[in-house]
Structures are given as C-alpha cells and as structure tokens.
Amino acid sequence: MELRDEIKQLVEQKKDEFFAVSDKIWGYAETRFEEFQSAACIEAALEKEGFTVKKDLADMKTAFIGEYGQGKPVIGILGEYDALYGLSQQAGVAEPKPVTEGGKGHGCGHNILGASALAAAVAVKDYLKAHGIPGTVRYYGCPGEESGSGKAYMARAGLFRDVDVALTCHPSYENSITGYNFLATLQVCFKFHGKSAHAGACPHLGRSALDAVELMNVGANFLREHVIQEARIHYAITNSGGSSPNVVQSEAAVLYQIRTPQLPQANDIYKRVVKIAQGAALMTETQLEVVFDRGSSNIIPNRHLEKLAHDCMMEYGPEPITEEDLAFAQKIEDSLVGSDRTYSQDILDMIYGPVKGKELGKLIAGKLIMDTVYPYTPTETPIAASTDVGDVSWNVPVVQVLTNCYANNTPNHSWQQVAQGKSPLAHKGLLLAGKTMALAAVRLMQEPELVKGIRDEFKERMQGREYVCPIPPEVKPAPHR
Ligand SMILES: [Zn+2]
Structure with missing residues (x-):
C-alpha cells in the first residue's frame, strides 16, 4: 500500500476516538494553565495507545509530553487545548446563545487542535509499530496558548532541545500552510x-x-x-x-x-x-x-519544512463537503455583518498585499466553505498576530498546518467559531490536519535528506543566535496576575 493511503487508513480507523477527545475538550472549555480535565483527557488517550507520558512540566500542571519509539529522528507534534474567556456558546446554533452566561468557550478551536495533534501522533506510533522502523514521536501537550505563552515556558525549560523537527496545526476557514511570520x-x-x-x-x-x-x-x-x-x-x-x-x-x-x-x-x-x-x-x-x-517570540520560518507540509496536505486535499455542511455554513454566513463578510480577503490582503492577496482570494471568494488548498505562498511579511509557536521555532524548525473547520470568513475568537467547534466540518478538518502531520512525520523518519535540508536551513536562519526567552527568569506561569 502506498504510504499516503496507509497513513490515511491509520488516522481514519481511530477517528471516533479523536472526535470524542475534541468534543470533550470543547465541553470542558478550560482557560490558561487550568486545563486540568482537557490535559487529563489527552494524557489518558496517549497512555491507552502505549505512549509514555510525563506530566507537570516547566512549572505547569497541565503541560505534558507523551513519547513513543526509539532513536532519531525525534519528531515533535504540538497540541493545544485551552479556551477563551467570555465566549460560551452552544454548538450547532447560528446565533449568539451561551451555554453559561459570561462563561468560557473554544473560540480558537484548540479542542480540535489538540485532537488533530493526537490523531497525528497516534498514526505515527501505529506506523512505527507496524514497520519496526527507528524514530521517536512526541506529543507535546502545550497549555495556555491564549494569553499564557505556555510554549515559551516549555522552551525556557529546554523541553524542545533534542527535537529534530516539530509540526503543529490550527483550525481555520482555509486549507493552507502558514508561510508567513508572526509578531x-x-x-x-x-x-x-x-x-x-x-x-x-x-x-x-x-x-x-x-x-x-x-x-x-x-x-x-x-x-x-x-x-x-x-x-x-x-x-x-x-x-x-x-x-x-x-x-x-x-x-x-x-x-x-x-x-x-x-x-x-x-x-x-x-x-x-x-x-x-x-x-x-x-x-x-x-x-x-x-x-x-x-x-512570545516571532517565528523563524523554515521553507523546506513548509514545502514538505504542503506536499503532504496536497496528497489528501480538502475533505468532501456535504449539503449539511453548506446549510450550516449559510446560517453562519448570515450571522456575519458588514466587514466581517470580507474577513478572509482582508487577512490575505494584510499578509500578501492587495495584488497577490486578491489573486489568492479568488480561490475562496463567494464560497461558503473553502473547497481547495491554497498554493504554497511563502512571504517574509508577518501577520499582525502572535503565537507561542514562535518560541518553539527558535529552538527547532516548526511548521503550522491550517485546515478548514469553519465556514468562510468566520473570525477568530468569535462565538461563531465556538458554535462550529463540534460540527462534521470541524471533524473533517481535524482529520486532514492529522493526516497531513502524520504523513510529514513518517516521511521525515524515512527520508533523512529531508531532515538535513530542514536543519541546514534552520542553522542558516539562526545565524549563530541563541534563543532568549522573552519572559524574565523569575516570572512563573500563572492563571491570573
Ligand atoms: Zn489559536
């Protein structure tokens, strides 16, 4: 069987397990450094799959690492699972309706993110087990991405130092590889x-x-x-x-x-x-x-790794869209007002400028749900947003895979994202991210020249610089200050 098909099969055979994890974390909706149930849920899933799990890392009770395999290369897969304040919202409802008034909600889809990373890590483990090849896969349980910089504390504690390549993902309204920088x-x-x-x-x-x-x-x-x-x-x-x-x-x-x-x-x-x-x-x-x-730090991009991730995503392409997906997307579209309806184009314009931005925008314009994958388009321009993935990128080459989990133009950190967080479309995006990262990880384990190209570029971009954590040494992670 071809590698791409084998990975697809490995991810899909346990999909119900991954959907259950994502949906449970959606329900827990825990915020920075207090993701106790969410972390426990993924830890338990990893232990059940035969991973060795180390908990309570870098002064964070909800940070953990699950490891499987032996020897080089070490591939890290980063998962998040924290929610946002004030975004409680019922699932599957296309109007603002909180579960709890003023409560918390997964307005950035980190429930899906954590489960996608789990899907990838488990598929890589199953592949290693089936073929008896060397290589280590690590699930990094990274808490407090939202206003917490959990990964910066993990980087400060040296937890990424022996990793060769890292992969992560984020739910989106588009299928793409982030070839741009963050602030x-x-x-x-x-x-x-x-x-x-x-x-x-x-x-x-x-x-x-x-x-x-x-x-x-x-x-x-x-x-x-x-x-x-x-x-x-x-x-x-x-x-x-x-x-x-x-x-x-x-x-x-x-x-x-x-x-x-x-x-x-x-x-x-x-x-x-x-x-x-x-x-x-x-x-x-x-x-x-x-x-x-x-x-958190800016991103050190890695074009070799981005290109690999894009090739892997193209092996699977967009997941099929159903009438049911479109019907719900229409309701979400109807709930967006004014300039919210051009959100996806505005972001493209911000990153790529109006000419290239409009050209890319043709692939998504007028669509309720994106039905393609953006061509790989690297740029040195940063998006006006930040992520603690930046801190990982100063220690190990890392790439972010975006997959389509939401209707076009769904803004980040909105009730509309929470409402779509358990939908069939979100589950399909979860699988696409899982397959893309798993295929990339297995290819890295089997094609040493890929790792070499990525590591050489990393060395070149670092120009001898060392990572300096932006957080002063005396500052410890805390839920509130
Ligand atoms: Zn996020």
Whole structure:
C-alpha cells in the first residue's frame, strides 16, 4: 500500500476516538494553565495507545509530553487545548446563545487542535509499530496558548532541545500552510497604588490610581507616533478602581500588550512604556508596580519544512463537503455583518498585499466553505498576530498546518467559531490536519535528506543566535496576575 493511503487508513480507523477527545475538550472549555480535565483527557488517550507520558512540566500542571519509539529522528507534534474567556456558546446554533452566561468557550478551536495533534501522533506510533522502523514521536501537550505563552515556558525549560523537527496545526476557514511570520509580543500589567478619600469632602487627601492609569494611556497614545510602523500597542483597563465616582480610586491596573516583528523591538518599546508609567505615577503621587505577564517570540520560518507540509496536505486535499455542511455554513454566513463578510480577503490582503492577496482570494471568494488548498505562498511579511509557536521555532524548525473547520470568513475568537467547534466540518478538518502531520512525520523518519535540508536551513536562519526567552527568569506561569 502506498504510504499516503496507509497513513490515511491509520488516522481514519481511530477517528471516533479523536472526535470524542475534541468534543470533550470543547465541553470542558478550560482557560490558561487550568486545563486540568482537557490535559487529563489527552494524557489518558496517549497512555491507552502505549505512549509514555510525563506530566507537570516547566512549572505547569497541565503541560505534558507523551513519547513513543526509539532513536532519531525525534519528531515533535504540538497540541493545544485551552479556551477563551467570555465566549460560551452552544454548538450547532447560528446565533449568539451561551451555554453559561459570561462563561468560557473554544473560540480558537484548540479542542480540535489538540485532537488533530493526537490523531497525528497516534498514526505515527501505529506506523512505527507496524514497520519496526527507528524514530521517536512526541506529543507535546502545550497549555495556555491564549494569553499564557505556555510554549515559551516549555522552551525556557529546554523541553524542545533534542527535537529534530516539530509540526503543529490550527483550525481555520482555509486549507493552507502558514508561510508567513508572526509578531513577537510582550504583555505586562501596570498596577498603581494610591490613597482613597471622599471625592467631594476631601479630594486633596486622595491620590488617584485611576488618574495614573488614564495619564499612562494618554502618554502611550502619544508614543504611537514615534514607534516603528509595524508595532502594535494594545491595552485593557483590568481594574478601574471600582464603580463609585465619589471615592478617589486607590487601586487601578492596566494590562499592556506590545507586538513587533522582532523581539528586541518589543523590548525597546516596553522600556519606553515603563517610563510613561513611571511618569504617570510621579504626576499622581501613586506607587507603580510592574508585573510581567507573558511574552512570545516571532517565528523563524523554515521553507523546506513548509514545502514538505504542503506536499503532504496536497496528497489528501480538502475533505468532501456535504449539503449539511453548506446549510450550516449559510446560517453562519448570515450571522456575519458588514466587514466581517470580507474577513478572509482582508487577512490575505494584510499578509500578501492587495495584488497577490486578491489573486489568492479568488480561490475562496463567494464560497461558503473553502473547497481547495491554497498554493504554497511563502512571504517574509508577518501577520499582525502572535503565537507561542514562535518560541518553539527558535529552538527547532516548526511548521503550522491550517485546515478548514469553519465556514468562510468566520473570525477568530468569535462565538461563531465556538458554535462550529463540534460540527462534521470541524471533524473533517481535524482529520486532514492529522493526516497531513502524520504523513510529514513518517516521511521525515524515512527520508533523512529531508531532515538535513530542514536543519541546514534552520542553522542558516539562526545565524549563530541563541534563543532568549522573552519572559524574565523569575516570572512563573500563572492563571491570573
Ligand atoms: Zn489559536
């Protein structure tokens, strides 16, 4: 039997097991570093399949590694399983309807991601077992991707050091290989401590922490004109000091996120933002506390590996689309308003510019569900988003496979993604990602020249640079700060 067919068979014979894992994790909907049931679910599946599982890694109870096989090469397959706050939504319902008001939901499809990686790892294990060939497959259970940078802590702990090549995936509304870069990011909380007072009777006795937050934000907004064009500075007031205007707010906090193409650029802007915070504290006579939250690195791309992943995806192509898939996609499309309906084209334009972007967009324009695979289109331009896969990419060559799990134009981090997270289309995307990664992994184990080409490119791109974790050594992973 041809390799592609054997891998397909190995993934599909256990598909119900993988769908069950994905659907259970969808239901658990646990957020950063508290994915206890979700991690346990994948750990149990790996143990049942004969993997040796090491748990509680890099100061994270929900980080784990499942390993099978012996010797080189070591192929890492990265899985995620964390959800998002405030995105509770019923499955299969095309209007906003939370399961729990204000609850959590899988608005980035990491339930599918974790199960796709499981499907790939199990298929590779079954292949190794059937053919008795050398090679090691590792499932990396990576918690807290959303605002947690779990992989950066794992990279800081050296967990990727002996891996030859890593593969991962992400659910999407398209089938493609990410041949573009992601931005480095730093997230830091600025807490101001002041003094409360009756705002009417004795305002002169109060020192307002909320004033400090507001003045800091004014300063940061003026800073925007004097940073590099590609930088992004976001903030959220996480503590406004309460809801009483007649009390001088003694405590307030604002969470900043800085994104740039390269990590040193983010560090430079961060230092300037700290100065602005110090200025705000000086002006308001409040005390400033800077609490570093998380950071992740930009991606070091690897064209040899991206090309291999694309070749593997082309072996399977899009999974068949049914009338049922289209009917639900139509309802989702109807729920999108205005510019949301051009989301997929806007992202293409952002990455590839309007000319190339429009050319690629012809493959998806006017379709409810993408029914093809984008041609492999590498570019050095980053997408204005960040991922902790970046930190892995500084340690080992890694590629991200995107598969079609949602209706066209479904935005990331939306209730529409949660609603589609257990659909037949999502399950098909899960299988396509699993097959693509499993085929790539087995080919890497059987064709040493592929690994060599990928590793040579990695060495060339690193230019002798060493990975420096963006998170200071004293900062440990935490669910909240
Ligand atoms: Zn995601």
